[in-house]
Amino acid sequence: MTPIITAFEQSPDHGTGQARDMRVRWALEEMNQPYDVRLVSFSEMKEPAHLALHPFGQIPTYEKGDLTLFESGAIVFHIAERHGGLLPDDANARWRAITWMFAALNTVEPPLVDREVAMLQERDKPWYEQRQPVVEDRARKRLDELSRRLGDADWLDGTFTAGDLLMVGVLFRSKDSGILEEYPNLSAYVARGEARPAFMRAFAAQLTVFTTVQPSK
């Protein structure tokens, strides 16, 4: 059975891979798992049919038979656990990979998203100039810690796992904003992720949505 994911019909990022369906596409591509995509408009995302799938009115969702999931972390974990390859066989290593999944989403992503939201939504506010250095410092603190832990390793804990997939996915979103360049090892880490064939296929697939002329509804 081919799973169906949802993605933005018109993405605020214009196909630069910032939307969270990118992570799910990447995980599916790592598993060579075909999938279908249902595009949703911003208004459809707030309608009852989509809210039944995703209570917070966002993308991505994942439907396969009678299973419906939301939250990119949970979907990536489901794909990883169902297909193998993105989680180590060794029990302790598997738990450490799961820990990195949560760390990516609950510890590293929030200060980066805060910074992004401030840059996007508060740039014209009177407090922006004064407050932004505080926000930048919070993001840098987390990146300092992550950079120190990664050191010169290729991946966070041995081989590439779903933890790396989500961490690279989180860091990738900040790539064009300059902050990642301050950390050569994190930049190289993201580049290693981007160089994976599955990442490239996922990136190309999400970009196609925005480079193809879509029929009007």
Place this chain on the structure above:
Amino acid sequence: MTPIITAFEQSPDHGTGQARDMRVRWALEEMNQPYDVRLVSFSEMKEPAHLALHPFGQIPTYEKGDLTLFESGAIVFHIAERHGGLLPDDANARWRAITWMFAALNTVEPPLVDREVAMLQERDKPWYEQRQPVVEDRARKRLDELSRRLGDADWLDGTFTAGDLLMVGVLFRSKDSGILEEYPNLSAYVARGEARPAFMRAFAAQLTVFTTVQPSK
């Protein structure tokens, strides 16, 4: 083998259950699993010995034999998967519970923590009065969506799961700040969590740290 968790030696919350060891203690108590606690000072948290356990220099950590975990979400999930009872047996229901775990930590917690951080760290800043309504609205948007999904159900998806444990844990932290009172069903949901004997034991245990005279080191 008794697991060892870490918790604040001197908590910024003075034992009101705001620290993230509360969630882990609660999960362990739900499983009737004994555990030991190692208290760490703020300076110890930034030292190499603790950073080896937790790369972001925070609490809680979880050690059991040769397994070391960090991230309260990963630890709660580990406890739930190891012992049973906090995750449904039905495969689809189990995945939905895991989805709620990620939703609690990656979708609901960030705007609530932002609001908390602004209230704690930015109250004396010149922008606070102007910016705080924006922050409050972001938090309210998520609580609106969560409240609508919960409706008049006792728990998010049938029986109490690790997803509810983390969601109640996240909401509980905002309880004393007024915002939760705007949502009677979410307030009642948190109260149901707090009424669980395991929650009460966990709360009492974390409070004891701060009401007991500690020997000087």
